[in-house]
Amino acid sequence: MLLIIKATKLELIKIFSKWRTYIGFATVAVLIPLIMWLVRKYGFGLENQALRSLGDSFEFVGSLANGLLVSYYLMNVLWVHFPFFIVLVAGDVMASEGASGTYRLWLTRPIGRFQVITSKFLATFGYTLAIVLFMGLCSIGLGLLIVGGGDLFVFDKGILILSQGDALQRFLLAYLIAAWAQMAVAALAFMFSTWTNNSVGPIIGTYAVIVVSMILAVIKIPALEIIRPYLFVSYFDVFFMPFSDPIPWGEIGVSLLKLTVFILTFFGISAVSFLKKDICT
Amino acid sequence: MILRTVNLSKRFGQRWAVTDLNLAVEPGQIFGFLGPNGAGKSTTIRMLLALIKPSRGSYEFFGQDAHRNSARVLRKIGALVEKPDFYLYLSAARNLQMLGELSGGVSRQRIAEVLEIVKLRDRIGDKVKNYSHGMRQRLGIAQAILNDPELIILDEPTTGLDPVGIKEIRELIVSLARDFGKTIFLSSHLLHEVEQTCTHMGIIDNGRLVVQGAVHDLLKATDFFVTEIILDDPERARAILTDETRIDKITLAENVLKVHAPDEARPEIIARLVQNGLKISAVIPRTSLEDYYLALVQHSDGQ
Numbered sequence: 038m039l040l041i042i043k044a045t046k047l048e049l050i051k052i053f054s055k056w057r058t059y060i061g062f063a064t065v066a067v068l069i070p071l072i073m074w075l076v077r078k079y080g081f082g083l084e085n086q087a088l089r090s091l092g093d094s095f096e097f098v099g100s101l102a103n104g105l106l107v108s109y110y111l112m113n114v115l116w117v118h119f120p121f122f123i124v125l126v127a128g129d130v131m132a133s134e135g136a137s138g139t140y141r142l143w144l145t146r147p148i149g150r151f152q153v154i155t156s157k158f159l160a161t162f163g164y165t166l167a168i169v170l171f172m173g174l175c176s177i178g179l180g181l182l183i184v185g186g187g188d189l190f191v192f193d194k195g196i197l198i199l200s201q202g203d204a205l206q207r208f209l210l211a212y213l214i215a216a217w218a219q220m221a222v223a224a225l226a227f228m229f230s231t232w233t234n235n236s237v238g239p240i241i242g243t244y245a246v247i248v249v250s251m252i253l254a255v256i257k258i259p260a261l262e263i264i265r266p267y268l269f270v271s272y273f274d275v276f277f278m279p280f281s282d283p284i285p286w287g288e289i290g291v292s293l294l295k296l297t298v299f300i301l302t303f304f305g306i307s308a309v310s311f312l313k314k315d316i317c318t
Numbered sequence: 319m320i321l322r323t324v325n326l327s328k329r330f331g332q333r334w335a336v337t338d339l340n341l342a343v344e345p346g347q348i349f350g351f352l353g354p355n356g357a358g359k360s361t362t363i364r365m366l367l368a369l370i371k372p373s374r375g376s377y378e379f380f381g382q383d384a385h386r387n388s389a390r391v392l393r394k395i396g397a398l399v400e401k402p403d404f405y406l407y408l409s410a411a412r413n414l415q416m417l418g419e420l421s422g423g424v425s426r427q428r429i430a431e432v433l434e435i436v437k438l439r440d441r442i443g444d445k446v447k448n449y450s451h452g453m454r455q456r457l458g459i460a461q462a463i464l465n466d467p468e469l470i471i472l473d474e475p476t477t478g479l480d481p482v483g484i485k486e487i488r489e490l491i492v493s494l495a496r497d498f499g500k501t502i503f504l505s506s507h508l509l510h511e512v513e514q515t516c517t518h519m520g521i522i523d524n525g526r527l528v529v530q531g532a533v534h535d536l537l538k539a540t541d542f543f544v545t546e547i548i549l550d551d552p553e554r555a556r557a558i559l560t561d562e563t564r565i566d567k568i569t570l571a572e573n574v575l576k577v578h579a580p581d582e583a584r585p586e587i588i589a590r591l592v593q594n595g596l597k598i599s600a601v602i603p604r605t606s607l608e609d610y611y612l613a614l615v616q617h618s619d620g621q
């Protein structure tokens with residue numbers, strides 16, 4: 038166990054020594070302040086669209102567009118766009134070492150293959166958690182700083198207004214859940230990465246699976262209902278659930294459990310593949 | 319006994335790459351594992367380092383079953399398998415630090431020490447991608463000795479090196495055994511490398527061990543110490559040397575005297591001929607192991 042912890046630390050060093058790891062962080066660090074600054078300068082257009090239909094029934098005083106509302110909208114990137122940053126690293130973790138031949142040197146040390154793959158998987162999870170939380174921190178922190186705070190106004194089977202304190206707690210929960218959902222993406226890319234010695238394949242492969250699954254998940258054809266439970270993207274929206282009232286803990290738990298099954302399945306397949314992998318040629 | 323294999327065998331599909339290999343390596347030896355390309359040397363080393371599983375047989379390190387105590391025995395072994403592949407985007411020090419961690423941890427001082435031994439101390443902070451092939455090979459040896467192992471396994475460590483690099487690596491190997499008391503298991507297809515470097519050897523061909531023992535004893539027993547001396551009067555030279563006890567055999571061919579005697583007797587033999595007024599124009603130590611090796615391998619192929 039101690040060796041796995043040590044090896045995970047070393048895997049994290051490897052991951053964070055590569056420039057590709059910082060593409061996601063850099064993009065988030067550049068884009069989010071830019072978006073927040075634009076919102077502050079030019080306003081939040083969606084606010085007007087959203088409120089126009091409610092204008093007949095309600096009277097709003099002041100502005101509902103604040104940093105938290107922008108952050109809430111920004112969470113939509115977690116569906117399709119943000120996984121690119123996950124796949125970029127997770128798809129490389131196993132494949133790059135296969136290509137460079139470093140497994141041979143690594144495995145002449147007193148460490149087993151299962152320990153190696155487990156530590157790599159845990160490190161991939163560490164990266165996923167780090168970048169999702171970074172996105173959350175930047176989004177909420179810079180939102181509050183640049184655009185300003187206030188109550189969060191969301192639509193959930195009607196209008197739901199959350200106090201800033203309540204909203205922040207729900208954001209924290211939402212991003213932790215989002216990290217787990219993104220881990221399913223990472224685990225899929227990790228699995229593909231185990232099968233090849235070139236990281237391009239896993240990146241394209243994982244993205245293809247995500248896009249195709251999304252298409253299958255959103256097309257409203259009753260016949261497709263049969264396969265939806267077997268698509269991990271069907272449970273992706275779990276990170277929006279903390280913004281419902283009351284929080285549907287049961288639904289969240291079930292979705293997280295199903296995502297966990299996907300994650301463990303992908304890891305299990307990866308482990309079996311790696312245990313049998315020829316690392317000598 | 320540092321290493322013992324018992325009927326160690328490996329099959330790939332229908333082909334036996336290694337068959338019933340029985341090796342024995344004692345402490346302090348520089349054991350040359352010699353054989354032509356494709357003889358089964360790398361397959362054997364991969365089995366010994368648990369990179370692949372044997373199809374049959376067993377092997378022990380330090381008297382312990384290596385399969386059951388894999389992690390424990392690997393702690394006492396340093397290895398370089400063919401081309402050492404490091405993390406190119408990391409420095410030499412970082413690479414060594416990470417590899418050392420897996421074997422129980424290593425201090426910065428120790429990293430500096432081993433880099434000093436392989437003459438890379440001044441490049442400690444450089445990324446490995448900026449290293450030449452020879453430097454990477456030396457770094458490979460540095461990682462092999464990093465955790466002060468009892469046994470160092472080196473698989474073709476001079477592959478792809480220039481003559482200067484080859485000489486440096488060979489000197490380093492001898493120094494590791496002589497100055498640091500390490501046991502070395504050196505795989506090579508280069509006859510003179512084994513002859514110059516090793517105290518003991520095993521010859522493998524077509525996956526089978528042909529012979530093993532002390533290099534000196536094997537050569538002595540099989541009459542392969544030969545020095546060719548070109549001089550003005552070979553007949554008189556033979557007569558002068560007839561009472562030399564360390565000479566096994568003397569043969570004549572035109573003006574060449576072929577003396578079958580151990581290497582260490584050579585200076586005295588030459589001195590004696592010169593003292594007796596003979597004019598020597600050349601002394602050629604034959605690559606005796608080559609003759610021996612070819613004889614064994616040809617015999618093995620014939621069977």
